[in-house]
C-alpha cells in the first residue's frame with residue numbers, strides 16, 4: 001500500500017452512478033472543483049444492471065403483446081421473440097458493460113475521476129483505495145456527497161449460497177433465457193423480470209409473500225398485472241414465502257413455507273435493496289455503517305455542515321429520476337452555500353427537495369403498464385387527508401379501443417376534498433406508462449380540479465381518460 005499527499009477539491013462525490021454524475025455536473029458547472037470516486041463502472045447500477053438493460057429486455061415483450069391486440073398485425077407476430085437478438089440489443093443498451101462513453105462525458109464536464117473504493121476518513125476527507133492497493137487521499141473544502149446507491153438485499157435462507165441465486169444483476173445481464181425461473185418477490189423488480197423472462201422463453205414461477213403483486217400501489221394494479229401475467233403463462237403463487245433452497249443435480253429446489261417443492265433452472269431474489277454504506281468509513285464521522293443516510297430537504301445530513309447523501313442511498317425514493325432531481329437540488333445547495341448565497345435566492349429552488357415527499361412518479365414496465373404518481377388512496381387516508389377516489393375504466397376511452405382490441409385498463413385519481421387538488425393518480429393499461437407525466441404535472445403542480453377541466457386531452461388518445469375521470473368526479 002502506498003500513500004500520496006492529499007489532493008484538495010471543493011467537492012468530492014462518492015459513487016458515479018446517475019446521481020453522483022449529476023451532482024458533480026452541477027457543482028462543476030457552478031465553478032467548484034469536483035472529484036468523483038467510482039469503484040466499479042461510471043454510470044452505476046442504472047446503466048448496466050437496472051433501468052437500461054431491464055427496459056431493453058422488456059420493450060420487445062411489451063411491443064409484441066401490443067401487436068397481438070391488433071387484427072391484421074397479430075398474425076404476423078404470432079411466433080416467439082428472437083431472444084438472442086433481444087439480448088444483443090440489450091447488450092448495446094448496457095454499453096457492453098464498458099464505461100468509456102460516460103468517462104468521456106465526465107472529462108468533458110471537467111470532473112476528475114478516481115477509480116477505487118472510496119471511504120470517509122474523518123471530516124471532509126476521503127481515501128480512495130485503487131485495485132493495486134494504492135491509496136489516494138482527497139479533501140473537500142465544501143462538501144462530500146455520498147451517492148453510493150444500493151445493492152440487492154438477499155434473505156437469510158438455508159442453502160442460499162449453494163444455489164448461487166440471481167439478483168437483479170444476473171436478471172438484467174443473463175446471456176441466455178433459463179428454461180425455467182423462480183422469481184421471489186412481487187414488487188416492481190419481480191413483476192418486471194417475470195414479464196421479461198416469460199416473454200423471452202422461460203417458464204416463470206412468481207412467488208409473492210403478500211396477497212397481491214405490487215402491493216404498495218392501488219389494489220387494482222396488482223390484480224390487472226397478475227391476470228395478464230397468468231394469461232402469458234406465469235405461475236403466480238401469492239401468500240407464499242420460501243423457507244429454504246438447494247441445488248440438486250443442477251436444478252434449484254425452493255421449498256415454500258407450507259412444504260411445497262418448486263423446481264427451476266435458476267432462482268431470482270427480488271426481495272428489496274440495501275444501502276451501500278457498510279464500507280464507506282461512516283464510523284470515522286460517528287455514523288453507523290450499513291444504515292440508510294437520512295437527510296434534510298437540501299440532501300445534507302442533519303447537524304453536518306459538509307456531508308450530503310443523494311440518490312438511492314438516502315432511501316427517500318429508489319428511482320433514477322428522483323435521484324437526479326435530488327442531485328440538481330443538492331448541487332445547487334452546495335454551490336449556494338459555497339458562495340455564501342441564501343438558499344431561497346437560488347432561482348431553481350435549491351432549498352427544498354419537496355417532490356420527494358409529494359409527487360414521486362413511477363412507471364412499471366409490465367403488460368399492462370402501470371403509471372402512478374403521488375399517494376394511493378390508502379396512503380392519502382393514512383396521511384390524514386380527507387380524500388375521495390374516482391375510478392374509471394379505459395373501456396370508455398376511444399383512444400384505448402383504437403390502441404388495441406379488448407383493451408383492459410383502469411385509472412384512479414385521489415381527490416383532496418379540502419384543497420380541491422389531486423393527491424395521486426394511477427393508470428394501468430397498455431401504453432399507459434406515457435400518461436405518467438400528465439399526472440405528475442397535476443399532482444406536483446397542485447392544479448385545482450376546476451382548472452384541470454380546461455386542460456383538454458386530444459381525441460382519440462389514451463389521455464382522454466382524464467376527461468372521464470373529471471366527469472365521474474363532477475357527476476357523483
Ligand SMILES: Cc1cc2nc3c(=O)[nH]c(=O)nc-3n(C[C@H](O)[C@H](O)[C@H](O)COP(=O)(O)OP(=O)(O)OC[C@H]3O[C@@H](n4cnc5c(N)ncnc54)[C@H](O)[C@@H]3O)c2cc1C
Pocket residue numbers: 014015016017018019020037038039040041042043044045046047049050051052054055116117118119147148149150168172189276279280310311312313317318319320321322323
Ligand atoms: C432491476 C432494476 C430496474 C430498475 N429500473 C428503473 C427504472 O426503470 N427507472 C428508474 O427510475 N429506476 C429504476 N431502478 C432504480 C435505479 O436503478 C436506481 O434508483 C438508481 O440506479 C440509483 O442511482 P444512484 O446513483 O443513487 O446509485 P447507483 O446507480 O447504485 O450508483 C452508485 C454507484 O456508486 C458506486 N459505489 C458504491 N460504493 C462506492 C464506494 N465506496 N466508492 C466508490 N464508488 C462506490 C457504485 O459502484 C455505483 O456505480 C431500477 C432498479 C433495479 C434494481
